[in-house]
Amino acid sequence: MWLAIALASLVPMIVDVIAEPSDSGRVVLRSLTFATECLAALSLIGARQPRCFGLGVFRLGPWYMLWSAFSLGLLAIAWRTPPPDAPAGITLGGVSQALTVAGLAVPFWAAGYLLGPGRGLVRFAARLIPATTHRRDVRLRSDAVPWILCGVSIVARLAEILLGHYAYLGDASQEVAQSTFYAQPISQLSRCGLYALLIAAVGLVRRGDARQRLTFAVLLAVEVSFALISGMKGLFVTTVCGVCITFAVARGRVPMRWIIGGLALFLFVVIPYNATYRSLVRGHGGYMNPSSAVFMAPTVLRDTVVGKNGTGASLAEGAQESKFEYLVGRTRSVDSLALVVEMTPGTVPYRHLGELLMAPVLSLVPRAVWPNKPIRLTGYEFGQQYMSMSSQTYTASAVSPQADLYRYGGLLALLVGMGLLGVGHRLIDEAWDPVRDVRCVVVFVPFLFSTALLVDSVCDLLSALPIQLATLFLVLRFAYGGGGESVDMPDSSARSGDRIE
Secondary structure: OHHHHHHHOHHHHHHHHHHOOOHHHHHHHHHHHHHHHHHHHHHHHOOOOHHHHOOOOOOHHHHHHHHHHHHHHHHHHHHHOOOOOOOOOOOHHHHHHHHHHHHHHHHHHHHHHHHOOOHHHHHHHHOHHHHHHOOOOOEEOOOOHHHHHHHHHHHHHHHHHHHOOOOOOOOHHHHHHOOOOOHHHHHHHHOHHHHHHHHHHHHHHHOOOHHHHHHHHHHHHHHHHHHHHHOOHHHHHHHHHHHHHHHHHHHOOOOHHHHHHHHHHHHHHHHHHHHHHHHHHEEOOEEOOHHHHHHHHHHHHHHHHOOEOOOOOEHHHHOOOOHHHHHHHHHOOHHHHHHHHHHOOOOOOOOOOHHHHHHHHHHOOOOOOOOOOOOOOHHHHHHHHHHOOOOOOOOOOOOOHHHHHHOOOHHHHHHHHHHHHHHHHHHHHHHOOOOOOHHHHHHHHHHHHHHHHOOOOHHHHHHHHHHHHHHHHHHHHHHHOOOOOOEEOOHHHHHHHHHHO
8 A cells, every 4th residue: 555655646746847837836746745755654654553554553653654744744735825924035946845855754764663773672662661660560659649740740830930931931031041950850840740640541541430530630720721821832732632642542542522622622712812821921011920920821811711812802803814824834844944955054054963962961961060051942043043033032943853954964864864763763662652551651642742743853852862761761660660559450440431531
C-alpha cells in the first residue's frame, strides 16, 4: 500500500514539471506532494501495527507523520494567496522550495525509524522503568501520590507567579535579559501537575471508584485553571489531549465524547478568552502585575462565556480573523522553514553544529555553578534574525525542527538530523509503549507533544532532554516505586472505566 501512495505523490510533481504552473499553483502542488509522501511513510512504518497503522494505539512515529502531512503539508496550501498573518520576507517561491526540501527529508526520517536504534539500546531503555520502580506491576505507592505531586506543582507555579516567571505573566523584557538559578528547578516542579493528572487518569480507568473520580476531577480542575491563568493555549491542549490519550491506551478505545467536548471548549471558550486575557495582561499600558492578572482571569472567563470581552463588547466585534484562519495560522509550520531556506546562508550564516551537540551537556550545568550561562532564546532570536523584529518585541517565533536543522548546515544537516529524529521516535515507541505498560504514559505523553505534535526547535528539544528525562523517571520512582503494601489496581476492574464518558 505504501508503494501505491508513494507513486501517487509523483503525480503532482509530474504536473508541476509539465504544466509549468504559477507560483501559487506550484505551492499547492508541492504541498500535496509532501502530504502524500508523509502518508506513504506513515503506511510504510505502520504496515505491521494494529489499529489503523498504529494511530489507534498512539505510536509516536505514525502520529508524527500524520501531523507533518497536515501542519507542514496541507496547511501550506494557505499560501496560494499570502496569508495576512504571514511573516514579512516569505515569498511563494520560498514556500515551494521549503516544501521540496522538507519532502527530501521524509525518506531519511522513515529510514531512521525503520532501522531504529538497535535492540540493545531498546532493551536498555525498556528496562529503565522496572529498574526505576523495582517492580513491573501497576501499583501506586499510596493513594496520596497524585495529591502530593499536584501540591508540589501548585506551590511551584505560585512561586513562578509571584516571581513573575509563569508563562505569559510577568515582564518579558526581564526574562530575556537575565535568568536565575532557581528558574529551571521551579519550572520542572510545576510540570508535576500534569504528571499527577495522568497518574490519576490511569487510576480512574483501572479502579473507577468514588475516590478515584474525586481525585481525577480535582486534579483536572487544577490543571485547567492554571492553563487558563497562564495565557498559553498549548497548556490547555496538552492537558486535555494527555487525558484523552491516557484513557485511550488504558481502555483500548478512543474517548470521543472527551475529544469533542474538549475541542468545543477550546474553540468557543479558550481561544476568545485567551485573546482577551493576553491583551489585558500585556496591553498598551505595559505589563500587568502577575497577581492582578490571576485575580482578573475569572472575570475574563465569565465575560467570555456570556459572550463579552473585558470591556463588555461583543467578542465578534474584536475578532480580526475567523477561528479557522486563527487555527491555520497557529498550526502552519512551513513559514519558518521557508524563511530559513531563503535567507541561509546568504543573509543569515549557518550556525555552528557544536551548539546542537553541546546543548544537552550545557543544560546539565546548574546556573548556580555558572551564573553567566547563556539564556536559550531560540524563538526570540529567530524573530530578530529572520523577520527583522526589534529587540523590544518580546515574542517567541515558532521554529520547526526542519528549519532549525537547516540552520546548522543546510540540506545535509537536515537529512541527517531527520534520520536521527526517526531513530528517536522509534526508541520511544519500542521502549516506552503505554499500551504494553500503562505507567509509560507519564513518559510517553510529554514526549508525544514535545517531539511529534507541539514540536520545539531541535536545539531546545536537546537542551531540555536530560533534565526532562531525569524528572520523569523520578516521578515514576515516587509514584510506582518502593516496597511494602501498595494500592493495587487490578486489570479486572479496567472495564469500570466505561463510566468515564
